[in-house]
Amino acid sequence: MRRRAVLCSGCCAVLAGCERPCSPRNRLRAMKGACSAPAKLEGMKIATWNINSIRARENRVEDWLDEHDVDVLALQETKTKDETFPFDLFEFMGYEVAHFGLNQWNGVAIASRVGLEDVQRGFDNQPHFGKPGEPEVLEARAIGATCGGVRVWSLYVPNGRGLTDPHMDYKLHWMEALRQNVHNELAANPQSQLALVGDWNVAPEDADVWDIDYFLRNEMTHVSEPERCAFAALLEEGMVDVVRPHTPGEYTYWDYQAGRFTKDEGMRIDFQLFSPALAARVERAWIDKVERAGEGASDHTPVVVEIAD
């Protein structure tokens, strides 16, 4: 893969030959002479973030992109239709962006400054869902695009709602259909550069929730055997959780209620699953707990992976 010059925040306006656009805030920093770091060479940085409404958090997204300089950002729960998605925010910051949103529920997006090709809304044979008596629809829970040679999917796995709720059947079928896609892809192309990232709504291990007894006692979702089996089936196909080894014991979500964040009573439910060939390129991964502490934060926090060329 070609190597790409990556400049630190603020360089773009003052260094000749920089092809990377950057935000007005960075230009201001550069004008003030705040930036003196030299250009360097790196690979690619992929982030996933359940934003819990993009319109309510446009400023947080802008600040976060400004600070963390990711190449690809997958968003879930944008909670808006395409007509009201803030495309200009991303384009202003130098990202191409594709969004799939139908209404105030769900909604997924991929922003990229390393190319955004072959956008697909929904995966092949993605199960539909509808309330009883209403037609079933393809919900806005998956969008795929090829970014810098990586096939990225931003995924928002159905919640399940309750262990015996029809939504749980939907969740399990949804994950099984996804697994079938992975199976087909890896069988056809073992060297596939595939990244399935997003909010999986499953806590695969007991340690991925603050109190497993609390979850079991209250017959809560996310920790049940069927959900864990559906998640494990992705790993059995060869997909690799590339974040866990770098962030043992960390959470990605804290409920707004009951002071969960203050007490660090969270859950690990946001994951980046990479195909074997892509997983081999991972150099670093981290969970940005600082973002969750900010005023007006999403209840989920960004999960970032850095890969080598």
Next chain:
DNA sequence: ATGCCCTTAAGATAAGGA
């Protein structure tokens, strides 16, 4: 006792989240 919070559409409450 997930009652406790947050976002949406709508224009008061209800749905959804996990």
